[in-house]
Amino acid sequence: GSVVRNGRGFRRISAAQLAWPFKQSRARKLLAELSHHKATLLLAISGDISHDLKDIQSALSHLSDVVSDSDKREIFRWLEKTNPSSLQTTTFRKHEPHTSTWMLRLPEWENWLSGKHPDRSLWIHGPPGTGKTVLASFLIEQIQHHCDHSPSGSRMGCAYYYCHYSHDQDECGPFLSWTLSQAGRQTRYLPGRLKRMYDRGCEPSIPELESALELVLEQLDVLYVVVDAIDESNPRSELVNLIATLVLDTRFRKIRILTTSRPYFEIERVFGAIFGSVVSMSNAAVKTDIRKMVNSRLASSYRLRRWRDEHQRIEDLLVAKSDGMFQWAELQLRKIERLRDISQLEETLQNLPVDLAETYTRILSAISPQDREYVRRVLIWVIGHSKAAWLTSNGINAELLVSAADYDLYGNRKESSSNEIDRSFDVEHLRELCDCLLTFKCVSSEEPDDGSMTSSTATLVDDAGVGSTLSKKTVYRVSVSHYTVVEFLESSYILSNPSVSYFSLSQGVIRYEFATSVFRQAIEANPDFDGTSPTDWETDREAYCLTLGCTLGIWQLDMFEPDVEFSEADHLAELALQYYSPSNPHFSRFRGIQRRIATDPRASDSFYLASLPSRFDDLIVEDESILQADYSSAKTLLCILSVPTTYTHGKFIRRCVQRLLKSCGRDYDELMNTRVSGYRTVGGSHVDWDEDESQYGVAGFEDDGQIEYYEQAFEGTVRECRFP
Known part of the structure; x- marks a missing residue:
């Protein structure tokens, strides 16, 4: 035996006790318990891991939703x-x-x-x-x-x-x-x-x-x-x-x-x-407010101060007959501002119009015969601009408006001969003619006339009244003074009155005449030979028309009301074909405007012009007499199909394509399989210029070297190269 020392002395241990201390059954029981605890621990660990994974996944999901x-x-x-x-x-x-x-x-x-x-x-x-x-x-x-x-x-x-x-x-x-x-x-x-x-x-x-x-x-x-x-x-x-x-x-x-x-x-x-x-x-409170408004205008207007002795009478009459309409009272005050003597005032106060319709009838009737056509063109442009796909509803630039209406009437005739009388208008004359129909908002000369929704604008009201001298440094934007003006021009009432029926403008007529004018002025724009032509579509008439042309199809011009005749829609399709044709001189202007669209932070998806090819390469063909006409038509077809098609203007695009096929005598598949090549202007701030320089033509850089735009090459059939 062996002797083992303990705290109290020595104790003898037998050989049997030094052997395996557990019996077989006892060992098996302990092993089973260990196995059970192991499984429990593994299950717990697995659960913890699964829970942690879910937490991680949840956190990752949350992070994916976190927006900078x-x-x-x-x-x-x-x-x-x-x-x-x-x-x-x-x-x-x-x-x-x-x-x-x-x-x-x-x-x-x-x-x-x-x-x-x-x-x-x-x-x-x-x-x-x-x-x-x-x-x-x-x-x-x-x-x-x-x-x-x-x-x-x-x-x-x-x-x-x-x-x-x-x-x-x-x-x-x-x-x-x-x-x-x-x-x-x-x-x-x-x-x-x-x-x-x-x-x-x-x-x-x-x-x-x-x-x-x-x-x-x-x-x-x-x-x-x-x-x-x-x-x-x-x-x-x-x-x-x-x-x-x-x-x-x-x-x-x-x-x-x-x-x-x-x-x-x-x-x-x-x-x-x-x-x-x-x-x-x-309610009576609205009439009280009209009285306050009239009283304030009588006291503040330079021209109305002349009738100081009649102020109370004017105020009482306008409030009594306004029928709660601020717009009616405002228009009467504007008319009184124009009066020259007390006899005219007396006649005006005794013969006030009964409602807005009669007020607008009198305003339009008073326009002289020689100015009527000009005023009608101005109204078409102001309303057309407001309804077009555009950046802003702030109104159209006044100088651009005058230039566009003037071009509609006279074209370049006033520049063609030094002996011809210059009949062009200016903004001051425009205000004189249309002050009661239009609102003129001024933009500070210190701010860019970007037409954006953040521009500082104000309704133009000055003590000098109509005819006051306009600052050459101030930009004016023009819009319809009140929705009721548009309603009156579109109403059946105006047609029933021969004295003003000339100004009747249904929605279809406005859209057709505005689109015709825009297309015509775009097609007749001066070509860009040296890359210096104006590109600001907010202030330059030609740039405006060139830029807006691509959006006009969304007006459903051949689907809109019976007042747009088939022949008129067909005429518009012909103008659109000329607009989209790269063989016409004006097409050279698109390249500069597209660069501006690609780099200007104010640009918008409404500028479908950005989808057009910026320029084409000339293909070498063996027999130009056979293929050159097809190639020109194919380029035009590519431009038409590059405009993003939506349901709202798909029918107009189809009309343009049908007219193109008829004019060139080829079927659709023939033109679609014609090979073309050239470049598209693309906004390039997100592009690594070193990726593949072979696909780029020209690039524009900022001062820090970042790409603002680039021209991406394309080559293939029209079917392959059209805008996706």
């Missing part, structure tokens, strides 16, 4: 297809101090703004010319002040949107997109799904915009939304239904919405049933 500030800005700009901010600026400047305050005293307003009442919707309606839009601009300022001065920690947001006849669109998408961008900017939150749509280049649908807005609303306690002129959406029924959804759907319970419109039946039928509060503009 720069990306947010880009996505917000992407959403802002129609920016109404300049309309708010311009409209609020028309607001007369101390007017519209009657609205603030109404319980309907107080309940809506405070949120103390469960009804979160307010509808303001009234006839045309009653000042609904100016009132809306005033209320928007009040809401913004309310949000800015709310208690710390309260999460309030404000968004507004102006529908406008010149947009000529269904306002649902633009309204929701703008509201979403404004709410997102104010909360600094943008849903990840919106970024994924942006990354895929997808245009968000109405349901997708609604879902994104629902997520943004989680960041707010209340979002005030003001929508002006619901009735000017085209069609209006879609927007009415969307507003009803925002009012009734609990997903949008945090939205408090205020709308304005005319009291049309289809709007009243819906809003009257679901809106919690309704306010009519036909």
Whole structure:
């Protein structure tokens, strides 16, 4: 045996005890327990790992949805297809101090703004010319002040949107997109799904915009939304239904919405049933505001001061006969400003027109016969510009407008002979003729006349009145003074009056004559031999027409109303073929303008001109008498097919193609299989110039060496080279 020492001495251990201490059954039991614990531990570890992986995946998913500030800005700009901010600026400047305050005293307003009442919707309606839009601009300022001065920690947001006849669109998408961008900017939150749509280049649908807005609303306690002129959406029924959804759907319970419109039946039928509060503009308070406006104008206008002794009488008469219409009172004041003596004033006050229709009839009747054609051309250009696919709704540059209307009437005739009388007009003369029909907004000479929605603009009102000297350094932008002017020109009323029927302008006639003028002036533009021709489409008449031409097909000119005859649409297709033909001298101008489009931050997808080839290479052919005509037609076909085709103007493009095939005597497949080669101008800030220099022709660089644009080579059949 062995002896082992312990704390109390020695103890003898037998040999049996030094052997394996466990019996077989005991060992098996312990091994089974170890195996069980091992499985339990492995299961626990596996669960922890799985949980950690899920956490990592969740974190990665969250990171993928995290949007940088720069990306947010880009996505917000992407959403802002129609920016109404300049309309708010311009409209609020028309607001007369101390007017519209009657609205603030109404319980309907107080309940809506405070949120103390469960009804979160307010509808303001009234006839045309009653000042609904100016009132809306005033209320928007009040809401913004309310949000800015709310208690710390309260999460309030404000968004507004102006529908406008010149947009000529269904306002649902633009309204929701703008509201979403404004709410997102104010909360600094943008849903990840919106970024994924942006990354895929997808245009968000109405349901997708609604879902994104629902997520943004989680960041707010209340979002005030003001929508002006619901009735000017085209069609209006879609927007009415969307507003009803925002009012009734609990997903949008945090939205408090205020709308304005005319009291049309289809709007009243819906809003009257679901809106919690309704306010009519036909009330005594509106007349009080008209009195304040008239009083202010009488006191401030240099020309109206002459009738100081008659001020009270003028004020009383205009208020009494205005029938609540600010526009009517404003037009009468403008007429009185032009009067020369007291006898004319007396006659005018005793013979005031009864409504806006009679007012516009008198304005147009007073235009002298020698000026009528010019005024008609001006109206076509102003309205045509406002309805065209363009960067801005700020109006058309006044100098460009004068030049375009002048060219329509006289072309280059006034320059062709030194003995010919110069009958050209200027901006001052334009204001004299059209002051009551058009609004002139001035842009400070210190700011670029970029036509963008952020330009500083103001309605031109001066003490000197019509005929005052205009600063040569100031840029003016021109638009229709009020929607009712366009409505009058398009109405059946004007046709029934022989004295003014010459000015009747249906939508189809405006579109046809404006498009014809734009195409003709583009085709007749001076060629660019040395790369120095003007490229600013905002100020230069030729650059404007060259740039806008590619967008004219979206007007559905051969589908629009019966007042555009087949022969007229066919004539327009012929002009379009000349516009797209690279063999015509004006085509050389496109290259410089395309470079500007590629590099100008104000450029937009509406400039379809950017899709056209910038230039073609000459192909060497064995028998030019046989192939050269086909090659020229093939180049024209490539240009036509390079314009992004949508449903809205696909039919017009097909008409152009059919006319091209008829003129060259070839079928479609023959031209599609003709080989062409050349270059396209592409915005190149994202391109590594060293990647493959062989595919590039010319590149433009910034001072730091970054590429602003490049010309990408193409070669192949028309079918292979057309814009995808």
